Every structure is written in structure tokens, then in C-alpha cells.
Amino acid sequence: MKILIDMNFSPQWCKVIEKYGWEALHWSEVGAPKAKHRTIMN
Helix, strand or coil: CEEEECCCCCCHHHHHHHCCCCEEEEHHHHCCCCCCHHHHHC
16 A cells, blocks of 8 residues: 655655555655646546
8 A cells, every 4th residue: 555645744754654664655756746636646
């Protein structure tokens, strides 16, 4: 399972979540900051 960290949270949260064995990506790594949710999720 991948966890997508919202733009309202710091990218540092990815490191915290990954410590527990989950894969995490920050919104800014996936697409444009103002992209629609549907675009990012695709």
C-alpha cells in the first residue's frame, strides 16, 4: 500500500511513515501542487 501525503503536510512525514514499513509519497513528488485530486490519484 502506498500512502499519499497531502500538500498541507510537510514532506518530512514520508520519513516518519516509512519508518513503520509503509511506502509514502508527498503530493509534490507526484504532480503539480495545484493539480486536481483525480489527476494526482491517477
